[in-house]
Amino acid sequence: MEAIRPDKKSQQWLDYQDYVNSLIIEGMTTAICASMDDLAHQINFDHNKEIGVPMFDVKIDLIDEELNFDPPISIPDNIEDPNDRSIKSIIFNIAADFIKIGREMVRIDTGAGDYICEIKDQFAIYGSLSKITKNFKEMEHQCDVYIQQYEEFSFLWKENLDESFKAFIESGAMPEHMQTKKKKRPQDDDDEMEDQDEEEEDDESFGWFSGKILTDV
Secondary structure, three states: OOOOOOOOOOHHHHHHHHHHHHHHHHHHHHHHHHHHHHHHOOOOOOHHHOOOOOOOOOEEEEEEEEEEEOOOOOOOOOOOOOOOHHHHHHHHHHHHHHHHHHHHOOOOOOOEEEEEHHHOOOOOHHHHHHHHHHHHHHHHHHHHHHOOOOOOHHHHHOOOOOHHHHHHHHHHOOOOOHHOOOOHHHHOOHHHHHHHHHHHHHHHHHHHHHHHHHOOO
């Protein structure tokens, strides 16, 4: 046994450890990216339209005369809420747990520590995070479009109907919200300007999303 025991201070042994380390990091990165890519697919808007079984169950509530999603889709990035239960927070926590795989194995070269630093440096991780960010932003946009369809009926919960009817009797003027008008869809806005704004928002969101996850794990 002594004849085949390697010299752990030799360059050949150190090179062998580096090689095995690279295999471990590659395997972990592949596993993390596969999980995050699947998560990105699960929150893809077109995918959910096809299967009809969404990943999240969200309802709309009327709170303080405002329509809100429950749970909320997201909260502003500048607000720190330890009890944040938004969809964005859930997705963030799931992605963070994937990356924490890098903490589950002790380093073979030192016998202590983990591979989390190397995992955070993998470009493939950033690529998978960008997919999650893009699909989440699209989901957030579609939720905004959906809830905006109720805006023309907001007088039902924002105005006192008795007072509105009394004003109508006295003035004979049709309330503005009841006048016939051409409905304008959110998609009818200037597409070029909207695309530019969304691109800038995507960049900012990805910076927050990836930075938050890679810092916290």
